[in-house]
Amino acid sequence: MSVEGVHALVRRTHEARVLRVLREHGALSRGQIAAKVGLSRTTLSEITGDLLSRGAVVVTDTDASLRAGSGRPAELLTLDPSSGQFLGVDLGHSRVRVAVADAAHEVTATGHATYAPGTGWPERVAVAFDLIDDVGARRGASFRALQGVGVGVAGPHPAGPAVAEAFRERFGAPVVADNSTRFAALAEAITDGPDLDDVLYIRLAESIDGGLVVGGRLVAGGHGVAGEFGHVPAGVPGAAADPCRCGRRGCLETVASVPAVLRNCRRRGLAVRAAEDLEAALRRGDPVAAAVLDEAADAVGQVLAAAALVLDPAQIVVGGRLTRCWPGVVDRVAATIAERTGTGTGTAVIGSGAGTGGAGAGDRIVRAARLGDEGGALGAIAALYRQTPPPAGYH
Template sequence: MSVQGVHALVRRTHEARVLRVLREHGALSRGQIAIKVGLSRTTLSEITGDLLSRGAVVVVDTDAAKRAGSGRPAELLTLDPSSGQFLGVDLGHTRVRIAVADAAHDIIASGHAAYPAETGWEERVAAAFTLIDRVGARTGVSFRALQGVGVGVAGPRAAAPELAQPFGERFAAPVVVDNNTRFAGLAEAMTDGPDVHDVLYIRLADGIGGGLVVGGRLVAGASGLAGEFGHVTAQPGGEPCRCGKRGCLETVASIPAVLRSCTKGGLPTATIDEFESALSRGEPVAVRVLDEVAAAVGRVVASAAVVLDPAQIVIGGRLARGAPAFVRRVEEILAGELCPVGGARPAIRAARLGDDDGALGAIAALFRQSPLLDGYPEPAR
């Protein structure tokens, strides 16, 4: 790492300590902050000056009322509760979701809005800006001092340049664009705290995607396609896939594929709700389809786990939420597929977060930017 990178990392660490102290103790003078974080007055003055200029903290009062003796009253600093510092945006197929975090990394506002599936990128960005304005007006949150914007998109990162520019121009902040499912994987990894560094995430929905968190870092891959489990072959020579191949996992385990399999088996199910209802009644066709899907997912995920050796495997999407037996069955398949020697097997669980996971993951990606994680992916102004 360069000397400049080391200095930036040290400064960011000091900033994080100052913000944590203010979050835990409320309004404090610079002298009190310096004592609690163990920094010199000079260093502390530089850091608080920068935080004030960015709008992360504000002066709320002085200690004149409690001060004994003479001397100039000291200003009391606190986190600005209305200053958004990090903005996460998830531009999904049919809706946009946003989340806003303050300087202490706490979520202070969120919202969502729908649009038709055929909506173009320009219109989706416009819908995001309208939603951001509406959330700001409703909550009083300001976006004038944003340190970064993370934008999650459905599909590959092909839209990254055309999306980064309008967000960068609107907010005058660095912008990171990536797949929203990969962002969701990073958000899920962070729910287990700082000790879980290697996570394999797969989401089963209308399509199938995923993400890889390695060493605490979200991996995009050379072409931005890392974690595309949906297009791994699950049934050689199987049904044609929209990608041009045959037998991809998406043709077996996506929600539309599950519903088609039930219909072919003589149990017409038009929605995932009907499928879950059939499962709860113990309908043999639904149970068989669930078992087949779990087996296919288990084999694909096991192959990736043998190569990557993750500490944890997280399964997201409606099947994982609505059919607990599904995750247990995948775990059984993994137990039989993984190598029986060397180390502990990965923990397996259903995803914990809801539909805002992509926006939260976009913010998480901004948090993870540091000189140590240089290059994920390069922020654009």
């Protein structure tokens, strides 16, 4: 690393320490900050001057009311809750979503943009940058003081590190990158409060993937593919009829993804080409659509039951386009899990639209996802929050 690079790293480290102290203690004078971070007054003056010019911190008051003697009151500095401090990005197969949060961990702006399926990663990143600029302009948000950027990418993909580096170069802030569905799992976990530690999440959409939150932390696995439920053998009759995109046959994705369900409906004579057609068929009570979805839900339930026996999650969350087509999928999945686990622990279904009632003590919760397509971006911000607790005095 060059001398300039070392100096830049040292400066970022000093900035991070100052911002952390302000998060932990709220408004402080420069003297108080210097004492807590162990920096000289001269160095601290340079750091805080730069942070003030970028909008990361603001002068909130003086310590005049606290001073016993005479002398010039000292300015009190605090994080600016109105500036963009955290940025979450979800780079999906055909769209990007972004969310911006302030120093108080409140989401202040969101946005989305589309691109053609199969678009290259550099082009996706370019669309994301344009979207972030647009969101900032519309909301009056500044990204000069970002404390962190979370970037979710669709699927286990070698482009992840390159994408993270592109965001790091653009914003000059620390970047956390992971699978976007794992980020969505974390977002779903904290919808029930910060203390929910163990959640299994599956998303039934154009593909099938998922995520695990264990002990309050995302689990990527030794090879970065933890939660790839779509490529677990479905174990149901007819599952081996179609090859999976992974090259094998019999994967859950060939039975319970949106394309698989549509394909199986057409094989039985129901002309459906898109998820909207499937929804319309279900609304009119079409028996073919109902039967195909029952079979898909049973297959999902069998895979999740095996995972539940191994991992024993407190909650199992089922999300994605398929559950929005037919909320009853969650009930069917829960029933299969209850039948297959048989451990004495009850299974309660909540939030599916047709649930079996509230949960009792000791029940394993199976519920529909509460967040829609924005879950990945919100989860990316949540991953940053785990490293940066909200500042003192914010609620």
